[in-house]
Amino acid sequence: MPSQAPSAASYVQKPATLAELREAVVCGRTRAADLAARYYGRIEQLNPALNVYLSLTRERAMEQADRVDRAAAKGDPLGPLAGIPVGVKDVLVTKASASTAGSRILAGYEPPYDATAVTRLEAAGAVLLGKLNCDEFAMGGSNENSAYGPVHNPHDLDRVPGGSSGGSAAAVAADLAVATLGTDTGGSIRQPASFCGVVGVLPTYGRVSRYGLIAFASSLDRVGPLAANVRDAATLLGIMAGHDPHDATCSTAPVPDYAAESDRSAEGLRIGVPAEYFAEGLDSEVRAAVEKGIDALRGSGCTVQPVSLPSTPHAVPVYYLIATAEASANLARFDGVRYGHRSADSATLADMYRHSRDEGFGPEVKRRILLGTYALSAGYYDAYYRKAQQVRRLLAEEFLRAFAQVDAIVTPTAPTPAFKLGEKVDDPVAMYLADIYTVTASLAGICGVNVPCGKTAAGLPVGMQVLAAHFNESTAFRIARAVEAAGL
Numbered sequence: 320m321p322s323q324a325p326s327a328a329s330y331v332q333k334p335a336t337l338a339e340l341r342e343a344v345v346c347g348r349t350r351a352a353d354l355a356a357r358y359y360g361r362i363e364q365l366n367p368a369l370n371v372y373l374s375l376t377r378e379r380a381m382e383q384a385d386r387v388d389r390a391a392a393k394g395d396p397l398g399p400l401a402g403i404p405v406g407v408k409d410v411l412v413t414k415a416s417a418s419t420a421g422s423r424i425l426a427g428y429e430p431p432y433d434a435t436a437v438t439r440l441e442a443a444g445a446v447l448l449g450k451l452n453c454d455e456f457a458m459g460g461s462n463e464n465s466a467y468g469p470v471h472n473p474h475d476l477d478r479v480p481g482g483s484s485g486g487s488a489a490a491v492a493a494d495l496a497v498a499t500l501g502t503d504t505g506g507s508i509r510q511p512a513s514f515c516g517v518v519g520v521l522p523t524y525g526r527v528s529r530y531g532l533i534a535f536a537s538s539l540d541r542v543g544p545l546a547a548n549v550r551d552a553a554t555l556l557g558i559m560a561g562h563d564p565h566d567a568t569c570s571t572a573p574v575p576d577y578a579a580e581s582d583r584s585a586e587g588l589r590i591g592v593p594a595e596y597f598a599e600g601l602d603s604e605v606r607a608a609v610e611k612g613i614d615a616l617r618g619s620g621c622t623v624q625p626v627s628l629p630s631t632p633h634a635v636p637v638y639y640l641i642a643t644a645e646a647s648a649n650l651a652r653f654d655g656v657r658y659g660h661r662s663a664d665s666a667t668l669a670d671m672y673r674h675s676r677d678e679g680f681g682p683e684v685k686r687r688i689l690l691g692t693y694a695l696s697a698g699y700y701d702a703y704y705r706k707a708q709q710v711r712r713l714l715a716e717e718f719l720r721a722f723a724q725v726d727a728i729v730t731p732t733a734p735t736p737a738f739k740l741g742e743k744v745d746d747p748v749a750m751y752l753a754d755i756y757t758v759t760a761s762l763a764g765i766c767g768v769n770v771p772c773g774k775t776a777a778g779l780p781v782g783m784q785v786l787a788a789h790f791n792e793s794t795a796f797r798i799a800r801a802v803e804a805a806g807l
């Protein structure tokens with residue numbers, strides 16, 4: 320904590336909207352360089368207590384800001400993110416600057432290229448302030464698995480910001496960036512967005528390029544934006560989305576103007592509410608807030624009806640089999656030879672691999688490599704991995720059937736508000752079970768948005784999850800806008 324720590328209330332701050340800030344830069348009222356400097360000032364003041372940024376990219380930011388200011392002065396056309404200060408989760412690589420994935424094993428690693436999502440934001444004029452803290456290799460739901468210390472929730476410094484994109488969510492909540500990039504494999508954008516009271520988007524699988532994303536579980540990993548309001552998040556998605564020849568899993572489907580789509584009224588849209596997401600284990604204040612959100616949707620002219628997603632109780636075990644199996648394969652590449660940490664004292668090559676991995680990986684990453692390797696091993700593959708794939712299919716089909724009847728499904732994003740730092744660290748199963756409402760959309764490949772929908776009596780944010788069918792982000796944005804407009 321800094322010696323003169325600001326009061327808790329002053330950590331949370333809403334930024335001006337992206338459109339307002341851009342307008343100020345374009346017409347020369349605000350210099351992009353001054354805006355970036357202002358954000359760096361706030362980071363200097365608040366980051367020691369929040370631990371949101373792992374590294375700053377000052378030189379790169381100031382060069383980009385100057386480019387924007389020179390173009391503005393000449394009256395050249397400027398991109399849709401001209402001068403907008405952004406932060407990026409440290410699992411996305413950035414050329415010649417630290418990219419750690421929150422792991423000791425990647426300490427000192429400076430990649431030779433930029434992730435496509437980062438390239439696209441910068442091409443649109445965004446100013447990259449730095450790289451954001453996260454759970455190691457995006458494995459976790461509280462940011463406590465970062466090798467570089469936990470992030471503190473700006474709403475209550477004793478609480479977790481959620482994870483794994485905890486830095487990305489807390490940075491937006493504390494206005495240490497106007498918008499950020501996160502990644503979501505089983506809830507890592509939506510759940511921290513919910514805990515920090517910001518908007519977070521899980522795009523459809525294949526909507527956004529993953530080139531330059533340090534892989535966790537490749538059939539689930541997605542890159543998406545976080546922002547202080549729905550329209551800003553939609554604007555970012557429109558810029559990031561679309562085909563990338565560097566990523567064979569990235570869709571060629573045309574990219575709608577999401578920001579404009581989000582302006583359309585939600586009137587007449589059909590909302591499904593699955594009873595399975597309002598069952599035992601849901602905090603009563605979260606339930607009450609989400610129900611108010613649903614009432615607000617009725618008030619905006621949506622129709623609300625029950626839908627059934629009966630396989631929901633199987634989603635957590637299925638997710639933790641598939642995600643760990645894929646992680647065990649993806650993380651084989653960290654061997655002390657090609658990237659980051661290499662153990663100093665090894666007599667043989669095998670020892671060097673062993674020691675580098677032992678010293679470089681934290682306990683949760685090791686646990687997952689062990690679980691995943693076990694699930695894939697001969698004799699267990701059919702019982703665990705293949706079975707999990709079959710249930711995954713069932714879950715996806717249930718969503719498709721539901722989307723034949725309704726335009727979107729709304730649920731709580733997480734069963735509780737932000738919990739206390741340290742509360743669940745010693746109980747991995749409790750931590751895994753808290754992912755119950757987010758892993759389903761991850762397994763099904765569909766899209767979703769977390770939108771804030773009120774607070775608990777103690778002032779902690781509650782989030783509503785709006786899920787829509789594959790490539791139907793526009794509908795999720797329209798509904799999220801209606802919830803946001805209710806000002807709950």
Ligand code: GLN
Nearest residue numbers: 457459460504505506507
């Ligand atoms: N909390 C989940 C996990 O620990 C989700 C992580 C993520 O989406 N990256 O795997």
